[in-house]
Amino acid sequence: MKTTTLTCALLVSTTLYGFAQQKPPIDHSVFDSWKNISAQNFSKSGKFIYYTISPQEGDAVTELKDTKNNLLFRLERGTSPKITEDEKFFISSIKPYYKETREAKIKKKKQDEMPKDSLAIFNILTKESLNLGAIKNWKSPRLTKSYIAYQQELEVPSKQDTVSKQVKTDSSATKSPAKKAPAKKETVLVLYNLESKDTVQIWKADSYYFDDNEKYLVFSKKGADKDTTGVAGLYLYDLAKKSQKKISNGKGNYKNISFDDLSQRLVFLADKSNEKALIKDFKVYNYNGQTDTATVLIDKQSAGIPANWYVSGDGNLSFSADGKKLLLGLAPIPKVKDTTLVDFEHAKVDIWHWQDDYLMTQQLVNVGRERTKNFDAIYNLETQKLIPLVDDNFSRVFFTSNGTEEWAITSRTSKENKIATQWSMSTPQDIILVSTNNGSKRVIKENHVGQSYLSPNATHVVFYDMEKSTWSVYDIATQQETSLSGGLTVSFADETNDMPAYAGSYGYAGWSEDGKGIYINDRYDIWYLSFDGKTKTNITNNYGRQHKVVLRAQIFRNNDPRKPSNVINPKKQLLLTSFNEKSKENGFFKLDLTKKNGLKEVIQSKNVYKRLISNEDQTVYALSKENYAEYPDLYLTKDFVNLTKLTDINPQQKNYNWGTAELVQWTTPNGYAAEGILYKPENFDSNKKYPIIAYFYETHTEGLYSYHEPAPTPSRLMISYFVSNGYLVFSPDIRYKTGQPGKDAEEYVNSGMKFLAQNPWVDESKMAIQGQSWGGYQVAHLITRTDMYAAAWTGAPVVNMTSAYGGIRWQSGMSRQFQYEKTQSRLGATLWENRDLYIENSPLFFLDRVKTPVAIMHNDNDGAVPWYQGIEMFTALRRLQKPVWLLNYNGDEHNLMQRQNRKDIQIRQAQFFDHFLKGKPAADWIKNGVKAIDKGIEWGLEVTE
Template sequence: MAILFATVFGLDGYAQKKPLDIEACMSWKRIDTPAISPTGRWVTYRVSLMESTSENKDAKMLHLFDTRTRKEILLPGVTEVSFYNNDQSLYYVDIDSTGTEKTILMALPSGKKREWSHQENFNPVEGTPYSISVLAVPKDTVKHTPAFSRLVIRDFRKETAFHIDSVSYYRLYDKGRSIAFIRNQSVGNTLCYGPLRGPYRTLYQSDVKKEPTAFSLDEKLLDGSFRVKDSLWYDFSLKKNVCNLVFDKKEIPIPAGMEMVRTDLSYYAKFLTFELKPSALIEKNRKELEPDKSFELELWTWNEFEVPTLQRRSRYRSMDLPKYVYDITTGKLVEAAPATTDLLAPDRAQEIRYMLYTDDTPYRMQREWLEDVPFDVYSIDIHTGERKKIGTAYRSIPKWSVNGKWAVMYDPIAQVWNKFDGMTGTITDISTAIGYPVFERMHDKPAPAPACGIAGWTADGNAVLIYDAYDWWKIDLTGVRKPECFTKGYGRRNGKVIRKMVSNIDKDIFGPDEKIMVSLWDENTMDEGVYLLDMRGRLKKLTEGAYTYTVHCFSDDQKYCIWNRQNISEFRDLWWSKSDFSNPVRITHINPQQENYNWGTVKVTEWTNYENKKNKGLLFFPEDYDASKEYPVLVQFYETHSEGLNTYHAPLLSSAMADVMYFVSNGYIVFMPDVHFTVGSPGQSSYDAVVSGTKFLIEQGIAHPGKIGLQGHSWSGYQVGYLVTKTDIFTCASIGAPITDMVTGYLGIRNGSGLPRYFMYEETQSRMGSTLWEAKEKYLSNSAIMEADKIRTPLLICHNDDDEAVAYEQGRALYLAMRRLQRPAWLLNYKGEGHFLNNLAAQKDWTIRMMQFFDYYLKATHEPRWMKEGIHLKERGIDQKYDLIKN
């Protein structure tokens, strides 16, 4: 296999810019699986077409970029590599023409390759010159020796090897220089350890055949644990060369005829949690009953736990069992939580008095009309068995501190964080003293507002760091200190939201010298910065600008990282730099063709809506925009968009919504207004924002009556359907997969999940906040189908008959209403497609027809023949009628 070398370069020039077309939309590429080598010198990634096709050869090519020489090695047919020998080599699995797998070793940076020719797998240990793996040695019928496993330790430089026989499990420690392993013996297995080449010491000798089989090991503390017969629990220390029996499960006083299942030993071996199951049931459950298949009845019962569309056989086979706690120190057994509940144990507690459990039993049936199934929180005194409800209708699971002393829990009704003391059982409000809300302030759904969240914990477990809308707050769980703003109020003063960034090194537990990489997002400019936050609350800027940043991963020593940034004009190309973002190197430039096309610009615009509130939205212009000319305007929206100012919009075929850049490049202005909803009046909320924003554009001379189109899909499809019943300001409208009748929508079932749609209306996106019978008039007044006779706007409706989210009949009903009223309307049903178009050919067709529809009404182009003549059954697939009728 040849190795191809390439150098990253850009285009020196380009031809006259042109509007995007269908073929251009299919040419855009993306970066897949970016990774950085352990030392940070090498970066790997793959490139794929955004519109995937069977001929996408680029996706089968691995790019290997040398950050020192700025050159690439291309590896055809390779999807993943692993580095070793301090990044001086890599290996990967190759499959030849016969289907045989081969391991290829490659020297770096030369690219010289050789095949691993040994029986055992290649498994290099970083920091050593060895490959270590287990080889299965078959039975020797001549020498009459049984099959066994052999641990082979091979020096991959000298090709020499030594081995340890009958090793079934092993762990390396001391940076790979030492080993602990289980050796299989005829009588009982042994746990041994020592330097990699020996000599080895025996730490434990079992008298039970074939046990133990495995062990846990903390490579820093050099201690661990293992089980024998799933009954004897041992811990050991390699430093002290000791192995101790912690306890014997047989000594636990469980009732006769019961068997322990799902056992879990706490971190410090202080207590054991488990469930008890009748032994007879264990045997009974192994036998699956065969159903009568002569007929199948689906029975719907009014008060059952869940409707048949949600029932899954696997869930009905599993059993809910009571949970128990065994205190190893005192030898006391307590039933901690009833069946049907979830036990929350403080795993790292040195002392234990109280545990928590959650019980969703009172709310299980309500999952059909609530966003999340609530649960009550109980405490259990494991000394006395006393139980007490300490939280009602919670939505997020309480979290124990690192030291297991306190649990932190968010009360969604009171909208405060509470602390539960694991020794006293008391509940304390820890967030009201902050003086600012700790829940999502822009939440506009009927469900309770969720908390802003937890950033993490101090390493000693005595403090938790929680978010408000802008800053971090340090809460002293010991109660000695008052809550302090960890970020010194910087976020609120500057209108910047400070949040932890996600990468391969982000963590929840912060040591005293920790430096946390955080994002600072400016709510006014929408710019983002990447900063370091130390444990004294000080911020240090690494990079900042009119971009959105993503950090992919860091090298093992955290000195280097790979990342991307994006905005309206800059694609999410891959960058490498030091971890402080200095010395950045742009690795990729995978969409140079962008320079050949008329692109777009974007800005945030602001106006006063009909609720007399400030309203924002995004306004996209062609890059060659001339304010003296009139442009068609496409109004397209969903919920809020202004926060996405610095988002790159790759031109793609439309699977639902109109592609922003495709329309902008073809001479449209695209307006995306933010919509903030009032519960109970989603349609009116949309009207107040969208229509007021559109009229503002007319007043500014940006939009012109007769040249304004409207487009939406799914939830915004509903809004578009509502809007055209209330205004004639839009020349035409495209509506995708809409709910047009809230009555039947509320009483429908999502075909994909099988979940009744009540929850959509009572707690989530549809934002009615009431049952149908509590707000009959509101359900009717917010239904477009009831006011269809008011529609004077030509409609292009797209709704597919296999839609798993919104019933196809909803979009079809609006078409039928328009047909009966003899108003211009077209319904596109891509047979067999779902809520979004997955078929590439269907996406092309929808992209073409949607553009032709808007061009006809907003640009006064000739009418496409499909709009004039329709496509009858005998013409389907034969004549698509894209051609325009010329008068």
């Protein structure tokens, strides 16, 4: 009996162990169903939380829960949810079924024939839900309580009344007459009362807007092409009185509807010129309820508008908090094209001039932005005086959130410095105060390289000087500048900066509530620096630097646009996030600023915390928690120690062979301490030998505890897929010195791989490397310096720094010179100052040494790295008769954006490494390629023995 029992136990144990070992690996079919969380938010009090769960492809679901994790409402295909201010109603759009939309796209249906969104309303108190049917769009007041509005297509009543019609939701007016030809449909604006469910149908309405306080609905009507009824114009609907009033007459483009904070006054922009007019003549209209109609407040003839300028239709239009000032945009009247000219008789030419402020490529990229560019002005509603604040010699203006204070700040860059931006990332600027009372200007800092910040009450301007790595403050009243960081030995500049450019700061944490100081970050800690220069206090008590823990204040944005969100209240506990540079652990601290030693650790763990949100009073929090093996589900907490799990959206993960992540440390050949992450399969067996792929960019170890979703990537290595499928993946950190980016990649990547190869479970003959963009460059360099890799995959690589140096980043139109001199390439010299340095770091000149099979991905719409770099690499290796493949995803970008292309590259990447590292048969595209004549017919993905 004993023997039998032991045998049974062994059998059960072996069976369970075998089951664990037999978990299937992730394959390409699982991606679409893997879900993620978005749009998480609390209701105002924190009683309710809602979020959306979406598969990578398919139908989403939105859930509403209370803080006890009770599911109150689950809405299939719900999206863009919102809870009313009184927390009575939950409102959400409903997307059409993914399958229906897909079928409609396949059938190439017109936009108006595509499946429509619908709208759901859930009464949280009564648990009643209502679907309002197909809609085009919907809006609500910022402080929603009782009303929403939406547009939908309804059948036109036989005797249509253009006056608003009040009906019940289930009105028979929306039903088609039986056994008759389909009735004509038109878009109608529907005002919906959440409490009574009554609706007001407003026919012929076009655009519409609510005020913040839910007092009014404003809408425009276009009218017929030949409008003889006088319908066209702008209307104001009083929600309390249930009455409407036409406040502006005539067809036109009505936009930028803006109420003052008390909803007592309304302004808007309107262009009522002929539709065929080449210049749109916008005017600012004003309505305060004391007149029958809105009147013109400002037009191009108004006193104060510069000659040949006008009111911009693209400018901002908003009141100050006290309602005494109106912010608007002005712009030069644009030149118009001569419509009598015949296109085919005139040249189309770009003329590049060496003294242009910006390269022609930048100008062309920014044409649309330049056409809508406008310049801030203030209209004083008490004095009725218009004050232009800046012209086209200045950058944008920064105001306080209230807009009531006199001072704002702007900047000005000289022509010479604008030109220099093509090779220098640090552009000197003059920082200028501008008065919103009279438009006067005061230069307070000349040729400043760095950042400038206006205090919330506009009494001070704080500067970070990148050249000196110092903080200072300018007192607007006394016109004196005071050093903030002077006398402190700690560095406020990025201590890890390894680029031949000025180091940036660690930023500021927030402003003091009393307006007398600012909180500044160093690498680890937070300092309070008073504006008088007398107080310089490390509020985290140097804990961060002593323990190599990065501490950062977490300040939650409030919902009031008038309240600055980055103000620290010293009477409230301050929540800090933390990151331990040694252990890579993350967590939270709390800081009581009323106590001398008020810093308290809450939690440090082998997890990453993200998506942190809170209710308005910060009494409850939600966040995601993740590590390599744990999906970042959503949790609810009040203390960050006790977490209530709200979601479990990917339980299927436990059915697949997953993996582990561990920190690896070694010493490089030149004696540098090095770190990297090693990912192993869940069923790792130290008695086996594994192929290994190194994936790198710059540094990755800060993400030791990050989750890697199995999703088609833009062209990076999908770590979770390869680990699940029996590969080791290694992500080493790379540290750089000026002038030797290629050698630095050798120093860290090669030495790290050799260090791991000492383990008997690493197959030294089956090692590979993969990188995208900057990582792609390093892959290209490494295979010219070593034969240790059995395969390599490089995405969007620069292989010729001499030709790329003079190239263009087509997405922005900028010259690429700054990258090589100052930033990522880290060469620190111009091509003419050190030609040999550019050649030494250009893999193209050494491709004759390559013995490693290499696949290149480079796409013809790459806006960051010119795709001829990939072509240079391919044609050189092809000429040299080296095994090389080039994938060009037509019309796609630097990183793949189209999902079908992302799916395709994952399959090909797996086939490529499976062949060269596991000895599997080569796919047809690897063996034979795909001829142009077969493009779209054959994809070459077949694998035959």
